[in-house]
Amino acid sequence: MKKEFDFFLPPYTLEEMNFQINSSQVKDYWHDLVNTNYAFSQTKGEGTVVFVLDTTYKYSHPDLKDNILEQFAKSFTDDTVDNNNQKHGDHVGGIIGGIDNEIGVIGAAPNTKIVYVRVLNKNGSGTSNWIANGIRYVADLDMGEEYKDHKRIINMSLGGPSPIPAVENAMKYANEKGVFILCAAGNSSYTGSDNVGYPGKYDDLCITVSSVGETDGFSNFSSGGVAVDVSAYGERIYSTYGTGYARLSGTSMATPLVAGICALVLSKWGDQIKTIKDLENFLKIHALDKGPIGEDNQYGAGIIRVKPLIDNRPDGTTPPDEPDTPDNPIREMRTITMPFEGKWSLIWNNLTSASQRDFLYDTFVYSDASNLTEYEIFFVKEVVLDYTSNKFAREAFDLVWQNFQWYFTNRGMWMRPNDDYVDVAEWTAYFLEVLLKQRGVVVKVLSLKGTDATGRTVLFNSK
Secondary structure (H helix, E strand, O other), X not given: OOOOOOEEOOOXXXXXXXXXXXXXXXXXHHHHHHOHHHHHOOOOOOOEEEEEEEOOOOOOOOOOOOOEOHHHOEEOOOOOOOOOOOOHHHHHHHHHHOOOOOOEEOOOOOOOEEEEEEOOOOOOEEOHHHHHHHHHHHHHOOOHHHHOOOEEEEEEOOEEOOOOHHHHHHHHHHHHOOOEEEEEOOOOOOOOOOOXXXXXOOOOOOEEEEEEOOOOOEOOOXXXXXXXXXXXXXXXXXXXXXXXXXXXXXXXXXXXXXXXXXXXXXXXXXXXXXXXXXXXXXXXXXXXXXXXXXOEOOOXXXXXXXXXXXXXXXXXXXXXXXXXXOOOOOOOOEEEEEEEEEEEEEXXXXXXXHHHOOOOOOXXXXXXXXXXXXXXXXXEEEEEEEEEEOOOHXXXXXXXXXXXXXXXXXXXXXXXXXXXXXXXXXXXXXXHHHHHHHOOOOEEEEEEEEEXXXXXXEEEEOO
């Protein structure tokens, strides 16, 4: 008899990387945007447990293992072995609770505890019974004396097209037991019609999260609808993956980011926040409003920020803030010319294959620049560019500078057989514009000055 599945992993994108354990720790871009450092001076999620209902069951990763409570892990699927082909749950866990150590990543709540509950099989599919049983398991679990008073959070980065009474009832049961549930909105590309998936569509039973990108724009893959409560960064999120690390994109990534921040909030204000509605309202009041004024179907109440959640008491006794000044007030567009000086290296080589002779192969990330016997180096010394925006100058400069540095991280190019350093300079400027545009930063490179390994100077001028 063929098994019918009701819930699935939302379609997500994986950025291919070297999956080996990092030798140094990476603090992903979203930490600065939500300002986790501000919270970390007061809490890192102590006294909370996040249950990851996903593809992962038994998991041991150097960047997570001290936070994982494996004794409480449980699988409700029909997989007979711990076959974790998807690694989706691995990634979710690292976003929530990656340890602040010398390797890998830092999670949103690096001192929270994590319990993996497997409700999706090796193919990323799950039945309503698996999901419902997983939720009830969290609500009823006896965690012993050490963890009995820890606040319990469920992260469900999964979805299905239809309402399922068994899952809805399990969520109600968990709410009554004091469990806080977060759900992904889904990755069905909102075009104006409500397309939030279940269980995220159970608006009163969970906090539903949509995705935004690094420049706060609504992600083109994200679902939207009236159930969306808040939004968070879900594009190119760096986290644990199998035995190493990877960047994934999806509301599956935005949701655990909010789950981790909820762990920070409950760690500090858990004595005041008793219900899912208490938590939802607190997050909404202090979210950064984007899109139309007030709540909307894409951003919900806005993008999650940490500082106001730490500074303001949920019971409302904190003195009110001064009236907010919008981060992006309405102002005329203007062009800011930005000169950058430094020394950024770019490796390149000419194509030699006859089949590749007449076209540029594309940029690529060169993972090991220690042996450059077959490559040449081009050092970029000065770049002048224009950025047209209505942002304040300091905000605009910081945004462009951040992405400018990203572009020159381990960057390399294949060139055509007869290209030289002048061509390298021109293509460097061209791809700088193209790849920054893909990240939402539209610039015009006016000039680029660089040198080869012997110090010979090359100047590209777009005028």
